[in-house]
Amino acid sequence: MTTTPASPDSTMEAIGQAVIEGRAGDIATARQKLLDIWSTTGATGDPLHRCSLAHYMADLYEDPAQALAWDIRALDAADSLTDQRVQEHHTALQVAGFYPSLHLNLADNYRRLGSFEAATEHINAAHEHAPNLPQDAYGALLRTAIEQVSEAITQRNTAKRASAPGHPA
Known part of the structure; x- marks a missing residue:
């Protein structure tokens, strides 16, 4: 989906960089970077950061039980999101x-x-x-x-x- 960035967000940029590394095959590095971001964001941080990070983190696990834990976190965070917040990141979302x-x-x-x-x-x-x-x-x-x-x-x-x-x- 093509979207228009609304404003810079260093956390979303760091998540995006980790995703690129994971998709390029560096699973261990991507996972560690996302875990590091999670440790600062936490379970009560910005819902956009939590949703995005957890959604991509799940993809880094072969084990469906581990992926499930992250996917549940992503859905939980999405339930706290507003259109206003996601549009601060990308105007069309x-x-x-x-x-x-x-x-x-x-x-x-x-x-x-x-x-x-x-x-x-x-x-x-x-x-x-x-x-x-x-x-x-x-x-x-x-x-x-x-x-x-x-x-x-x-x-x-x-x-x-x-x-x-x-x-x-």
């Missing part, structure tokens, strides 16, 4: 657009753990929030992932999806 991805990730983690009832609740929430996705490549990617996870839940499949974020299985 809305909190409603966060929920499809957050619920998708929770559904996928629960599915991988074999907790299909919880997975179903979150994939249903992802479907309900999907109309808030942009009509662009990012939105299409998430809509496809929602369908893939939904199908995997139906099949009671606990294998990691090839298209899942994070490093390869």
Whole structure:
């Protein structure tokens, strides 16, 4: 999604840099940088920082239980966010657009753990929030992932999806 930066935010910039390192394969460094930011942000810090950091931190864990803990933190932080706060970071963002991805990730983690009832609740929430996705490549990617996870839940499949974020299985 293309957005217009509203104002500089050194914490969001540091999170973004760690994400780039993690996606480039330096998982250990990215994880440590995000943990360092978390230690200063904490569980009661800026909800945008907490949501973003936890959302990306989850992608750095192969273990679905560890990823789940971070994804729960991300959803909790999103529930404290306002459109005003996210638009201070990027003018085109809305909190409603966060929920499809957050619920998708929770559904996928629960599915991988074999907790299909919880997975179903979150994939249903992802479907309900999907109309808030942009009509662009990012939105299409998430809509496809929602369908893939939904199908995997139906099949009671606990294998990691090839298209899942994070490093390869």
